Amino acid sequence: MSLSKSLRFSWCLLLSFLLLGCGEHGRDHRPPQGPLHVDVLTLAPTTLRLTRELPGRVAAFKQAEVRPQVTGILQSRLYKEGSQVKAGDVLYQIDPSSYQSTVKSAQAQLAKAKASEASSKKTADRYAQLLKKKLTSQQNYDDADAAYQEAKAEVAIRQADLDYANLELSYTQIKAPISGQVGLSQVSEGSLLTAQQASYLTTIIQTSNVYIDMQQSSLALSKIKQTFAGLDKKPKDIPISIILEDGTTYDQTAYLEFSSTKVSNSTGTVTLRAIVSNPQNRLLDGMYVRAHIALPEARDYLVVPQSVVVRSQSGQPFIFTVDQNNKTVKKSVVLGDEVDNGWIVEEGLVAGEKVVISNLSNVKSDIEVVIDSGSDDAQATPAPQSAPKSAPAVEE
Template sequence: MSFVNTLKYQLLLFLPLGLLGCGEQTIGAGKPKASLHVDTLTLEYSNIRLTSELPGRITAFKEAEVRPQITGIVQSRLYQEGSFVEAGDVLFQIDPTSYQSTVNSAKAQLKKALANEVTSKKSADRYVKLMKQKLTSQEQVDDANSSYLQAKAEVAIRQAELDYANIELSYTQIKAPISGQAGFSLVSDGSLLTSGQSDYITTIIQTDNVYIDMKKSSVSLYKLKQEFFSVRGKKHIVPVLITLEDGTAYEHEGHLEFVDTQVEGSTGTVTLRAIIPNPDNTLLAGMYVRAHISAPEARDYLIVPQSAVVRSQSGDSYVFVVNGDSQAVKKAVELGNEVGNGWVVKTGLSVGDKVVINNLMNLKNNLKVVVDSDKTTSQINSAQASQNKESTDTQSSLPQLSEQG
């Protein structure tokens, strides 16, 4: 076999393989790309009453730090720690011996001054009579009258000294300045207390009502005030509800009591203070709670699930909406309050828009999609309400464990 014939033979062997590969490439290039399958939510208005949730801290309605006003030794504690005390109740008794002695001395000095006043008065009156009879001089009359006035002033001085001694004696009984729950005693019998000491010996907290201190954006606070003003007029009350740290809703409703007059420059927030009833002393000073401030009335809003919102690297929010040509179109949105598992949409969407709620990782702008299922906002809300009801019924049907002593 010649070299030429051998080359022809080899070419004939590779030719079918080359044609077969070209055929596969042609078939692969002509195969249409599969459309992405998605589910959508057709937006409808939801009539809801928006609520702002703010972290807050409980502060006592009134709190008094009890300190001694005199120096002395504690004889006894006369209240039960943690009990309710009335204003004026004696909490501690300081040894009154030395202060009682001072009072007794002041009383004696006052009696002496009073006796001297009487004598001076009589002497002055006698000199006045003698002067009328021209049996004495005017100078002697003036001296007698001056002695009487000095004796009278001495009485006033001794009376003031007695009053001050009685006040100090009364301070040996340390009394409750306000009514409320008395705290732990920080001193024991035999302890030395000093006048003007910085350390308090106990505290009294009034907790029938408590304050909730929180912070809110000055802009959002202004908008909330405007809403209440437009609905309820100038004399409006802003209701406040709270949730405890474990998620339990507190049964009593409070109201906004005070708004600070200055905005914090670094954060742009303003301090709010609400007052809320606390008849069972459930709320303790220092507790952290979640405060809920509701809008004055319910309004219509568009709400999208949080899982349907995509955020860009710059922090901008957008969603994908399926248009009439079955294409996923990216739309920028401005979000408002958080409502359950959704966001209130301020701008960017309209009623009837079909928002894509799954397969977001594979979506691209203007990508052809196939809608597998489409539900409306009302259908989603009804399904969630039924699910919550079933969950509640299941929990109520569980056997309850009772505590046994």
């Protein structure tokens, strides 16, 4: 009985080895796998006028902090908060009583000095006549003339005192230094104001025109300057479109004013400033916007879909192309601006090359492929009119 079991076990073991050998033999004799099937895109130039997008902040064209120039008790506020005022409009009235008294005192001192001057002049004239007749000494005439000159100087001093007193009296009316929209009042009637105090009474912002301050890296600015090099356009001829916080386009066109000559030590950026009309006060001081600067002219670019760009472990982008022998070629590329769902290829490809756009997970370099279908660049990637994904701008 045990012998029969042993024989059956031996036959089973032998049969397993035979089946295993047949399986290995079957795998070794499988027919070789055929070429990989792919779709390709034939590169053709696309004409685009690119733009550069920059984050920006609205800055008031003019802004003034109103402070008192004399000390006194605030009597009244003479403007409506948030209203438009003109330069010279009276905003606050300080109690003028003490300054009016100073003016009257200065007027009296001036009158006294003038009377003294008149008396001294008569004395000097009288001594001059006596000296001609040799009825007095030269010393007496010199003393009388010196007293007259001293009286004249005293009149000038008292006139200056009166002018200063009138100036201080005028400062009791705190006036708008510029035209614009006046803000909230930081003080109320009865408050003690001091000359040149640190805290301001209110602010005036002029927003009929506003600045758009943008930040751009120094490297990107250098590249943009190269783009504009040789053109006749000045900074004020370069239009900039403004995108508001809700995504709508502002209905006024801004124009580049200047770019700073200093690079920020902390951020490595340069400040660009544009100016734009703001007739309806839609742009408020401090508002965040996006600025689009159009490059000077439309040019031909090679654009590939983003999906065909493969990156190495180090992040280096490359693209697979198919050569004349239907073999794949791995090419490193330099990518530029993003255009909708595509990338502009600055280096690495030329027009007419066939870029692999399908089955990329199985594509390797230098393998034979079969092209199932092909398309040109205009069909695969719609040609937009701008590419707002970088940052700009120029200086004359």
